Amino acid sequence: MxxxxxxxxxxxxxxxxxxxxxxxxxxxxxxxxxxxxxxxxxxxxxxxxxxxSGFRNKAKMVVAGTVEAPTLGILDRAGGGVDLRGCGLHDPRLAAAMPVLAAFVTRAALTPYDVPQRSGELKHLIVTVSPDGSLMVRFVLRSTESVARIRKHLPWLAEQLPLEVVSVNLQPAHKAVLEGEREELLVGSTLPMRTGxxxxxxxxxxxxxxxxxxxxxxxxxxxxxxxxxxxxxxxxxxxxxxxxxxxxxxxxxxxxxxxxxxxxxxxxxxxxxxxxxxxxxxxxxxxxxxxxxxxxxxxxxxxxxxxxxxxxxxxxxxxxxxxxxxxxxxxxxxxxxxxxxxxxxxxxxxxxxxxxxxxxxxxxxxxxxxxx
Missing domain, CATH: 3.40.50.150 (Vaccinia Virus protein VP39)
Structure with missing residues (x-):
């Protein structure tokens, strides 16, 4: 590869x-x-x-950059965002969803979390695709500050992507932890995953x-x-x-x-x-x-x-x-x-x-x- x-x-x-x-x-x-x-x-x-390639059904993306130009991927050694939305390991349907999700960050004014400055709200996007192509999208946030804006713009996102489940996860701590314990469902509850x-x-x-x-x-x-x-x-x-x-x-x-x-x-x-x-x-x-x-x-x-x-x-x-x-x-x-x-x-x-x-x-x- x-x-x-x-x-x-x-x-x-x-x-x-x-x-x-x-x-x-x-x-x-x-x-x-x-x-x-x-x-x-x-x-x-x-x-x-x-x-x-194309075998991963789940993408765990660190969100960095700015509201106008978010990066979805990983962080470099200085804590800056490295955009990997075209990662070849991801199922192509995940890769296709990434530009839409980046546009949603801008549309809903979700401020990416800045690790060096310890400021911002959106820490991660965790996206899973089912065998039939439907998606589970999880927004990992520092607080509930932006939840209302996510709800407001969800109809637009649903027009762009085959959403089955959407949720927000709260991870307020400043540490290298992917997600927190509290989860709030916004759309649906379960993603059907046929295996065998x-x-x-x-x-x-x-x-x-x-x-x-x-x-x-x-x-x-x-x-x-x-x-x-x-x-x-x-x-x-x-x-x-x-x-x-x-x-x-x-x-x-x-x-x-x-x-x-x-x-x-x-x-x-x-x-x-x-x-x-x-x-x-x-x-x-x-x-x-x-x-x-x-x-x-x-x-x-x-x-x-x-x-x-x-x-x-x-x-x-x-x-x-x-x-x-x-x-x-x-x-x-x-x-x-x-x-x-x-x-x-x-x-x-x-x-x-x-x-x-x-x-x-x-x-x-x-x-x-x-x-x-």
Whole structure:
């Protein structure tokens, strides 16, 4: 992939930009093999690759510059705006929305936040596109000062873009935090995101895989492995908006998703409204799992980059659960967690290139308790 921003030195976020894609995938496979070498019996399936560009369904843009000439992108070292509205990683429909959103900043007189001066109102624009092309647009503001103007000019924006959800998020603190806790819906409430055979309902503060193509393959692979095991009870820990739980739903199977974010659980419950046997709980998975009276046939874990941690890994080790499906965005912490669970061995696994042009990758493994 060629990128003018990278070539000009304006943005170096994609550290592997310019490297041939097959070389990128091979390097990720080599790194994965190095980290998981202590488990040599694992059967590795061919990697899932991604389009090299246009794969991101979500754009997180820092807003800087002026009302008359806003920049949407990142900040340079001095805190000035670097406009990246033509980023090649974004779904083309996101790229097409950026000039319109920049014009809206001017029309609604939304003063971009100036980090060095600690002044201004609009900090970020977070935009998500669904497979059908509809948009969720979130304005991250320092205060409510400009909310009335956003409301006033929303009819114009709705004429220009296929808006499904519009919200404002308040992040008053002067620190490098993308968003705050308070969210106010202005238009709609959920963005329908079809992934594989499942229609997920995404609310503004809910996590969702930003690479829809590879995310669908991840859920498809998990469903195939679980179909062979045919468990009657499944826990999906760190379930987010319910991607794994909803794809693993089946007649006669009880699936419980656990997620600390109430917003994500609300999304998951909306998606599962007509699915018997699927429930979601808003709780800390690390505390929730050990507190249950009995363990399930299968546990799915999809933790953040820090991994499971010693407490949850220790509970799994002593739980007696026959199988664990572990989806990891950080193979370093995956290896650490596996070392803390010697009663399990990876039976099969697959690397998924969720993040082209970078060294990051996803890996999913099916673990089996030794001696079953």
């Amino acid at each position: 060629q990128c003018d921003y990278f070539d000009a030195g304006a943005c170096r976020s994609c550290t592997w930009m310019g490297q041939a894609y097959d070389e990128q995938v091979a390097a990720k496979q080599a790194r994965n093999a190095e980290l998981l070498a202590p488990w040599p019996g694992t059967v590795w399936l061919p990697p899932v690759t991604s389009p090299e 055979d499942v229609l997920l309902q995404l609310r503004p503060q809910s996590f969702f895989q930003t690479n829809g193509h590879v995310g669908a393959e991840l859920y498809r692979q998990a469903a195939a492995w679980v179909a062979d095991l045919a468990p009657t009870t499944v826990w999906d820990l760190f379930c987010g908006v319910g991607g794994f739980a909803l794809h693993l739903a089946a007649p006669g199977r009880r699936v419980t998703g656990v997620e600390i974010s109430e917003e994500a659980v609300t999304s998951a419950r909306t998606s599962a409204a007509e699915l018997p046997g699927v429930t979601f709980v808003a709780a800390d998975a690390t505390a929730w799992a050990p507190a249950q009276p009995a363990a399930p046939d299968l546990v799915v874990v999809n933790p953040p980059r820090r991994g499971l941690g010693p407490e949850l890994a220790g509970w799994l080790e002593s739980s007696g659960v026959p199988h664990v499906l572990y989806s990891s965005c950080n193979a370093v912490t995956l290896a650490k967690d596996l070392a803390a669970m010697p009663s399990y061995r990876p039976v099969t696994g697959r690397l998924l290139d969720m993040f082209p042009q970078t060294a990051h990758f996803e890996v999913v493994t099916l673990l089996e308790r030794v001696g079953r």
